[in-house]
Amino acid sequence: MSETISSAASRVALRASGKPKPATFAMYVFVGLVAALVIVGAFTTQGFLTAGNFRAIITSAAFVGIMAVGATLIMLGGSLFSISLGLTTALTSIIFMYALSLGIVPAMLAALLAGTLIFMVQGAIIGAIGANPIIVTIGAGAIQDGLIGWISPGDVVPPPGVDIDFLARTYFNLPVSVYVFIAVAIVTDLRVRRSQFGRELYMLGENPRAARAAGLPVERLTITAFAVSGCCVAIAAILIAGFAKNVNLQVQGTYTFDVIAAILVGGNAVTGGRGSVGRTVVGALVIATISDILLLLGASTGMQTLVKGLIVLVVVVLLHLTQREGRAS
Amino acid sequence: MSISGDAPARPTPISRRIQTVMPYVLLAVMVGVLLALPLLTGQSATAFNVYDALQLWSAYGLVTLGVGLTMIAGEFDFGVLGVFAFCPMIAVKIGEYDATLGLALALGFAALIGFLQGVIVAKLRLHSMPVTLGFYIALLGATMTIGHSQSVSFSNFDLGTALDAQKLQILSWRSLIAIAAFAGIYLVMRFTPLGRDIRAVGGDRRASRMVGVEVDRVLILVFVVSAVCSALGGIMQAYSFATALSDPGQMPLKYGVTAAILGGVSLVGGIGGALGIAVGALTLSLLQELFSILAAPTWVSNLITGVLLVLATIAAAPDLSARWQSLRTPRVLPASPPTPAAE
Numbered sequence: 001m002s003e004t005i006s007s008a009a010s011r012v013a014l015r016a017s018g019k020p021k022p023a024t025f026a027m028y029v030f031v032g033l034v035a036a037l038v039i040v041g042a043f044t045t046q047g048f049l050t051a052g053n054f055r056a057i058i059t060s061a062a063f064v065g066i067m068a069v070g071a072t073l074i075m076l077g078g079s080l081f082s083i084s085l086g087l088t089t090a091l092t093s094i095i096f097m098y099a100l101s102l103g104i105v106p107a108m109l110a111a112l113l114a115g116t117l118i119f120m121v122q123g124a125i126i127g128a129i130g131a132n133p134i135i136v137t138i139g140a141g142a143i144q145d146g147l148i149g150w151i152s153p154g155d156v157v158p159p160p161g162v163d164i165d166f167l168a169r170t171y172f173n174l175p176v177s178v179y180v181f182i183a184v185a186i187v188t189d190l191r192v193r194r195s196q197f198g199r200e201l202y203m204l205g206e207n208p209r210a211a212r213a214a215g216l217p218v219e220r221l222t223i224t225a226f227a228v229s230g231c232c233v234a235i236a237a238i239l240i241a242g243f244a245k246n247v248n249l250q251v252q253g254t255y256t257f258d259v260i261a262a263i264l265v266g267g268n269a270v271t272g273g274r275g276s277v278g279r280t281v282v283g284a285l286v287i288a289t290i291s292d293i294l295l296l297l298g299a300s301t302g303m304q305t306l307v308k309g310l311i312v313l314v315v316v317v318l319l320h321l322t323q324r325e326g327r328a329s
Numbered sequence: 330m331s332i333s334g335d336a337p338a339r340p341t342p343i344s345r346r347i348q349t350v351m352p353y354v355l356l357a358v359m360v361g362v363l364l365a366l367p368l369l370t371g372q373s374a375t376a377f378n379v380y381d382a383l384q385l386w387s388a389y390g391l392v393t394l395g396v397g398l399t400m401i402a403g404e405f406d407f408g409v410l411g412v413f414a415f416c417p418m419i420a421v422k423i424g425e426y427d428a429t430l431g432l433a434l435a436l437g438f439a440a441l442i443g444f445l446q447g448v449i450v451a452k453l454r455l456h457s458m459p460v461t462l463g464f465y466i467a468l469l470g471a472t473m474t475i476g477h478s479q480s481v482s483f484s485n486f487d488l489g490t491a492l493d494a495q496k497l498q499i500l501s502w503r504s505l506i507a508i509a510a511f512a513g514i515y516l517v518m519r520f521t522p523l524g525r526d527i528r529a530v531g532g533d534r535r536a537s538r539m540v541g542v543e544v545d546r547v548l549i550l551v552f553v554v555s556a557v558c559s560a561l562g563g564i565m566q567a568y569s570f571a572t573a574l575s576d577p578g579q580m581p582l583k584y585g586v587t588a589a590i591l592g593g594v595s596l597v598g599g600i601g602g603a604l605g606i607a608v609g610a611l612t613l614s615l616l617q618e619l620f621s622i623l624a625a626p627t628w629v630s631n632l633i634t635g636v637l638l639v640l641a642t643i644a645a646a647p648d649l650s651a652r653w654q655s656l657r658t659p660r661v662l663p664a665s666p667p668t669p670a671a672e
Contacts, residue, residue, distance in 0.1 A: 080458060083579075125639070130648035132596045134405060134458065135586055139642060142583055142635030149628025257466055260459075270459045302478055302575075306470025313463030320455050 034286065034311075041293035048296055055173060061288035062177040063236050065281060067255060068262040069185050070232025072280045073192065073225040078205035078272030079126055079133040081260045082226075084141030085233055086252030088118050091144050093237040093247040097156040104162065112234045118144070119230025120223055127222025148249050157246040167242020177239045184232060189277035201225060205272025254305070261312045262287055267319050274323075287311070348600065348645075352593045352608040359615045372622055376498040382611070382618040383499060384569075387507035389584040390610035391562030394511060395555030396582070397589035397606040402551045403531035403598030404457040408446050409559035411461075411468030412439045413581050414574065416560035417567035418472045421483045424568070428488055435564055436557055442468070443556030447549030469576060476575040483571040492569050503565045510558060515603035524602070527551060532599025587638040588613040596645050 042048045067085060075081055082088075096111035122140050125131045158164050169176060192198035204211040204221050212218055236255075241247050266283025268275025287308060294304045363374040392409050399406040416435040424431030446464055450457045475481075483489070492503045518524030529537040530547050538544050559581070567573045592609020594601030613634075620630045643649065 125643060125646075128648070129643065129646035129652050131642045131646040135590070135596060135642045136639060138579075138583055138586055139635045139638030141579075142587075142631050142638060144635075146628040146630075146632025146635060149626065149631060257462070260462060261466065264459055264463075270456050300474055300478065302470050302473025302475075304470070306467050306474060309463050309465070309467025309470055312466060313460065316459040316463060317449060317453065317455065320453060 034290070038289055038293065041297075045293055045296045048293065051173070053292065053296075057285070057288045057292045058178050058181075059175055060292065061284045062175070062181040063240055064255065064258045064262055064288070065181045065284040066177070066184050066236040066239070067229075067233050068259045068266075068280045068284050069181075069188050069277050070229035071259050072263055072268060072275065072277050073188070073201065074133075074229050075263055075268055075270065076192070076205045076272055076275055077201045077222055077225040078208050079123075079222055079225065080270065080272075081133070081263070082119070082122070082137040082140075082229065083134060083256060084122075084137045084144055085229075085259055086254070086256035087141045087144040087148070088115060088230065088233050089237045089240065089255050090247065090249050090251040091118070091148055092234045093241040093244075093251050094148060094152045094156050096234075096238050096241050097158060097247055098151070100162045100164070101159045104164070108238055111238050112231055115230040115234025115237065116227050117230070119226040119233070123223040123226025124219070126226070127219040145249070152248060155246040155248050164242045164245070167239055177236075177243075180235060180239060184235065185277055185281050188228065188232075192277055197221070197224060202273055205269075205274075207273070258287070258308075261308055264312050265315050267315065269319075269323070270316070348593050348595070349605075352591060352605045352612070355591055356608050356612045356615075359612045359619075363615060363619060366619075366622065370623065374618070374622060378618050378622060379499040379615075380495055380501065380504075381621070382614040383504040384493070384501065385617060386610050386614040387501075387503040388562040388566040389581055390588070390607065390614065391507055391510060391558045392581045392585040393588040393592070393610040394514065394603065394606050395558040396585040397592065397594045397601060397603075397609075398514070398527065398551050398558075399457070399555050400589055400594050400596065401531050401598065401601045402527050402548060403534065404450060404548065404551070405461065406446070406457065406552065406555045407461040407582070408442060408464040408468070408552075409555060409585065410577075410579060410582050411465040411472075412442055412556045412560045413563040414472040414577050415442075415468040417563040417573040418475050418481060418575070420564040421481050421567050421573035422475060424483060424485065424488075428485055428568070432564060436560055439556040439560030440553050443553035444549060446556070447552030450552065451545040451548035473575045476573065478575050480575060481573045483568065483573065485568075486571055489569045489571050492565060503569060506565065507562070510561065511603055511607045514554070514558075515607075518603055523547070523550075528599050528601075530598075583634065583638070584610075584613060587634055587641070590638065590641040590645065596642065597647060 047053055067089070071081060071085065092111045092115040095114045096107050099107035099110040102110075118140070122133075122136050125136050126133045167176060171179070192201065200211075200216050201221055203214070204216060204218060208218070237251070240251060244251065262284040263275075263280050264270065264283070265286055266275070266279035266281070268279050268283075290307060290311065291304050294307060299307075362369075363378075367373040392413060395409045396406055416439050419438055420428075420431040420435035422431070423434050442464065446457075446461055449455055449460050493501050495501060496505065518527065526537070526542045526547050529540075529542050530544050534544060563577070563581075588610040589601070589606055590596070590609070591612055592601065592607070593605035594609075616633070617630060620633075
């Protein structure tokens with residue numbers, strides 16, 4: 001499961017020759033630099049090497065991680081990514097809060113159904129007629145933005161008498177969201193690696209034209225990938241609502257780009273067909289760790305965002321170059 | 330490296346003609362609705378409403394021009410959001426001391442950012458989406474850092490007042506500058522080989538290389554123009570509002586993509602032009618103004634813009650006609666295999 005960037009780079013290097021090529025070498029240097037930054041940060045930053053801080057890192061990675069695991073399937077299937085993921089998070093968390101008056105289980109089911117359906121419809125448009133995924137998801141985002149404005153003009157809080165504290169409770173010093181993250185990652189990874197669906201999804205992402213020619217159910221695969229992603233978004237939205245206790249449009253935060261960053265930093269191919277859930281988990285943890293160090297060093301939110309963007313850029317470029325070298329050799 | 334991963338089905342000549350005419354039809358419908366407004370609602374559009382629509386057009390329309398050009402070249406530029414945030418911040422910060430220097434530096438940064446994006450996409454043959462997304466996130470972070478995550482005010486109110494002053498009732502220096510930018514790019518695309526080359530690169534990159542089009546140079550130039558146009562739109566808006574925002578959100582991109590598609594830019598690359606983009610952006614600006622006249626809440630505008638974008642994307646989807654045909658053609662069941670007894 002944990003096929004990391006460095007292992008991918010080393011595989012390429014070994015295949016080529018005993019001596020790493022320039023881009024592979026650059027990838028080593030980058031991975032080394034990130035590792036060095038984490039180690040130096042660990043020993044020089046007060047409060048980093050504490051159990052509480054490690055809990056903070058994995059907790060902050062959990063929400064993004066859950067959504068990124070689902071969104072990995074969209075990227076593996078060659079449909080790039082969703083630009084409206086953050087808005088679906090906000091919308092499903094609002095639906096969850098409203099539906100709480102019916103009880104906790106119906107509220108969860110309503111949110112899961114809403115998240116899954118919202119993404120399924122987008123997947124259907126993309127899979128059935130080959131519509132551009134970025135434009136479809138931008139449009140879907142605008143529609144959801146409108147819906148949020150319509151159904152929720154302000155903050156939505158749980159109705160009196162309904163207790164949702166258990167969604168943020170900690171067990172063995174870790175919050176529920178971390179266990180959910182681990183469970184979602186394992187189940188999705190097994191499904192992707194050991195099922196016909198997973199194999200066909202990889203084939204679709206690797207070469208859509210060949211997949212169609214081979215008679216693969218392109219439409220069904222794309223819809224399923226989107227549905228799983230929407231379900232993961234809804235799971236995260238329920239947990240976020242449990243943490244925040246009141247939800248509104250602002251719940252979307254920077255989740256859309258954080259999720260894409262986690263998938264890309266993990267080393268998944270943006271064009272599809274190559275990557276894994278494990279890589280995404282590593283990507284989410286790497287970003288959470290670096291953000292944590294920057295936070296402990298007193299860096300502003302802006303600086304954290306800047307570093308995140310640069311990491312995405314460097315990883316995308318270096319990974320592309322190492323893969324190109326691998327293909328050339 | 331086309332933005333539609335799969336090989337696109339080329340439009341038929343009839344659908345191509347419809348695509349060419351559609352932006353003007355949509356604009357005519359929009360103007361018709363505005364003219365018929367007194368009959369429909371009792372309210373009417375004034376010259377000020379047209380002026381207001383053109384003010385929006387001058388900011389977001391230039392983003393549309395940038396995004397539209399990259400789409401014609403078969404790419405996609407998330408970076409327009411980054412420069413739309415970052416360059417106005419530079420222009421306002423430096424502009425406090427010298428507005429001209431602030432403008433020049435900000436546009437210089439935009440050109441550099443566009444150049445870097447173009448070089449990475451063209452020379453390394455990398456997918457433009459993750460590259461420009463990385464740039465967007467980094468630039469947003471840089472903007473927030475410079476502005477300390479707060480809006481930065483600009484004390485030179487005279488500049489904003491001069492830019493916004495009404496000319497011929499419906500125009501201003503802002504809209505005139507935007508018109509000049511559109512006209513310049515229209516003339517270059519219409520009367521120089523560059524326009525043909527940009528469409529060729531978007532339509533069939535491999536064939537373009539084979540016939541001698543300097544694909545890399547074209548792509549780099551398109552990204553530079555995209556960044557400079559978006560920055561110019563953002564800077565003029567910031568000077569006009571006397572404020573640079575630390576995070577302008579994703580609205581400029583949503584507007585830009587919707588307007589480009591309404592303006593006849595094809596999602597598969599190779600089709601579209603500056604005039605169509607200008608018309609698409611004007612249609613969308615007038616639609617926003619219509620919502621403003623009707624005092625419709627923001628969510629209505631978001632909802633309708635989203636529905637418009639999804640419908641336009643469905644209409645432009647490469648496999649739509651094939652899907653439609655398959656639904657209309659009755660399925661012929663295969664003949665039953667001969668039974669052993671019949672043999």
